[in-house]
Amino acid sequence: MFESSLNTEIYDLLKSKGYLSDNNNANISSVKYFSNIDNELFSLYNGVGVRINHNSVIIELIGKDCKDFLHRITTNSILYLDKNKLVKTIFTNEKGRIIGLAEVINFEDHLWLKTDIYFKDKIIAWINRYVITDDVRVNDISDNYSLVDFYGPQRFSFIEWLFNSQNISLKPDTIQKIIIDDFNLYITQSSFEISNFSSLNLIVDKGHLGKLLNFIFDNKGPFDFNLIGNSAFESYRIEQGILMSEFELNDNFNPHELNLSELIDTKKGCYIGQEVLARLETYDKVQKKITGLEFSEDFTLSGIDEVFDKENEVAGYITSKTYSQKLKKHIGLGVIRKKYLSGNYELFYLTEQKNKIQITLHNLPFIKTIR
Numbered sequence: 037m038f039e040s041s042l043n044t045e046i047y048d049l050l051k052s053k054g055y056l057s058d059n060n061n062a063n064i065s066s067v068k069y070f071s072n073i074d075n076e077l078f079s080l081y082n083g084v085g086v087r088i089n090h091n092s093v094i095i096e097l098i099g100k101d102c103k104d105f106l107h108r109i110t111t112n113s114i115l116y117l118d119k120n121k122l123v124k125t126i127f128t129n130e131k132g133r134i135i136g137l138a139e140v141i142n143f144e145d146h147l148w149l150k151t152d153i154y155f156k157d158k159i160i161a162w163i164n165r166y167v168i169t170d171d172v173r174v175n176d177i178s179d180n181y182s183l184v185d186f187y188g189p190q191r192f193s194f195i196e197w198l199f200n201s202q203n204i205s206l207k208p209d210t211i212q213k214i215i216i217d218d219f220n221l222y223i224t225q226s227s228f229e230i231s232n233f234s235s236l237n238l239i240v241d242k243g244h245l246g247k248l249l250n251f252i253f254d255n256k257g258p259f260d261f262n263l264i265g266n267s268a269f270e271s272y273r274i275e276q277g278i279l280m281s282e283f284e285l286n287d288n289f290n291p292h293e294l295n296l297s298e299l300i301d302t303k304k305g306c307y308i309g310q311e312v313l314a315r316l317e318t319y320d321k322v323q324k325k326i327t328g329l330e331f332s333e334d335f336t337l338s339g340i341d342e343v344f345d346k347e348n349e350v351a352g353y354i355t356s357k358t359y360s361q362k363l364k365k366h367i368g369l370g371v372i373r374k375k376y377l378s379g380n381y382e383l384f385y386l387t388e389q390k391n392k393i394q395i396t397l398h399n400l401p402f403i404k405t406i407r
Contacts, residue, residue, distance in 0.1 A: 083260025128309035277400030328398035
């Protein structure tokens with residue numbers, strides 16, 4: 037009931053501010069665009085685009101062994117993470133495949149795992165599976181907080197403008213508490229970049245999301261500002277090679293295949309999946325890599341679909357596709373065997389009607405941007 041009333045409250049607020057004029061669906065998470073796709077893409081590439089993130093959630097860990105425990109079961113170094121610092125890490129299974137990716141935030145007396153709703157249950161089950169005598173308690177606090185993400189080259193200056201009286205310090209890999217009127221929020225910034233993209237996020241008590249959005253709308257200043265709907269974001273995401281949990285970041289692949297090796301600390305010793313991932317890297321056994329794909333025409337993607345070479349051998353897999361409004365092309369992301377990444381190979385996708393869709397490989401990102 038609370039989620040439903042909150043959704044209605046945010047819908048009414050956005051409607052009153054001139055958004056959603058052509059949208060009669062009160063489910064904010066399914067909005068294709070808030071103004072129009074061209075304006076939203078302009079803000080993403082030239083100004084500041086703000087996205088209400090309905091997919092990110094928070095898991096809380098309490099107990100004196102939390103850092104040591106995560107250090108032992110995930111890929112990155114957690115043990116010496118300082119207070120108000122954060123680091124991204126990956127939960128992998130015994131085969132080195134991805135279970136989930138999370139941002140670990142240290143509040144000293146407890147930790148937050150900021151992750152995707154797609155990973156939440158898997159990560160909680162994985163932690164509970166390995167907690168034996170460790171002093172680690174897991175709380176699902178997903179319903180307590182809302183997240184708002186900032187994109188575009190003006191995002192840092194916009195945040196400084198927005199909170200100019202708060203002595204903002206936008207240092208990488210930190211979390212900072214901000215007080216506005218009668219509510220609090222947190223700002224986080226990660227230094228890790230997936231395909232050259234670094235994140236800037238606000239975390240606010242879910243009951244105060246409307247107040248935060250109202251504050252943002254009333255203090256937009258001179259910036260090229262827009263709310264970002266699903267259509268513009270999906271186009272931008274694939275153009276920039278930003279990986280999505282449901283499509284790329286899952287147990288079909290390992291971190292090396294997705295260019296996530298930076299999130300693996302090779303010096304810290306054992307973790308679940310360590311032997312497999314170390315062997316892949318040491319002996320150059322990584323057979324596939326994430327890359328951009330350009331399609332000769334449109335088609336319907338039914339899942340993680342196979343890519344073939346002219347000998348009808350499987351060359352890799354398509355994970356995402358969209359129509360790029362900026363490029364005026366059908367593009368996507370895929371994990372392709374390394375031997376096809378250099379040279380001029382003929383690759384194609386075979387539809388259910390046995391039509392061949394030609395595929396051209398493209399380095400990521402498709403469009404270089406000002407960071």
